[in-house]
Amino acid sequence: FKEGFNFLRKSVWPLREVISFLEKGESPLVLESTHIYLRDVYGHTIQVMDTVETLRDIISGILDIYLSSINTRMNEIMKMLTIIATIFIPLTFITGIYGMNFQYMPEIKWFWGYPAVLSIMVAIGIGMLIYFKRKKWM
Numbered sequence: 001f002k003e004g005f006n007f008l009r010k011s012v013w014p015l016r017e018v019i020s021f022l023e024k025g026e027s028p029l030v031l032e033s034t035h036i037y038l039r040d041v042y043g044h045t046i047q048v049m050d051t052v053e054t055l056r057d058i059i060s061g062i063l064d065i066y067l068s069s070i071n072t073r074m075n076e077i078m079k080m081l082t083i084i085a086t087i088f089i090p091l092t093f094i095t096g097i098y099g100m101n102f103q104y105m106p107e108i109k110w111f112w113g114y115p116a117v118l119s120i121m122v123a124i125g126i127g128m129l130i131y132f133k134r135k136k137w138m
Contacts, residue, residue, distance in 0.1 A: 002063070005056045012052065016045040083137060087128045091121050 022030050023038040030038070098105075098117060107113035132138045 002056065002059050005052050005059065009049065009052045009056070012045055012048050016042070016049060019045055079137065083132055087125055087132075090124050090128075094121055094124075 019038055019042045021027070023035060023042050025032070025035060094117065098107075107117065110116075129138070
C-alpha cells in the first residue's frame with residue numbers, strides 16, 4: 001500500500017503545479033470563466049495530497065506497530081530459549097564430567113552413585129525452575 005500512496009503522491013504533485021499555473025491566469029489559452037473551476041480543481045488536488053499524506057502516515061504507524069509486536073514476540077521466545085538453555089547447561093556439564101572414562105572416580109564404584117548424581121541433577125533443574133519463577137521470568 002505504501003508504494004501505491006507514494007505513486008499517487010508523485011502523480012498528483014505535478015498536477016497541482018500545472019493547475020496552479022493555469023489558475024493564476026498567466027496563460028492566454030484559459031478563459032476567465034474557467035478560473036473558478038480551476039480554483040475548485042486546485043482545492044481538490046490539495047485535498048488529495050493531504051489525504052495521501054495522512055494515509056501514508058497512518059500506514060507507516062501501522063507498520064511500526066506490527067514490527068514492534070513481532071519484535072516483542074521474538075523477545076519472549078528468546079527469553080524462554082535462554083531460560084531452557086540456562087537450566088540445561090549445568091546438567092550438561094555434570095553429564096560431561098561423568099561421561100569421561102576416568103579410572104579413579106569414587107562415585108562410580110559406589111552403589112548409590114548413579115541415583116545420587118541423577119538426584120543432584122534433578123534438584124539443580126528444579127531449583128533453577130523455582131528461581132526463575134520467583135524472579136517472574138517464566
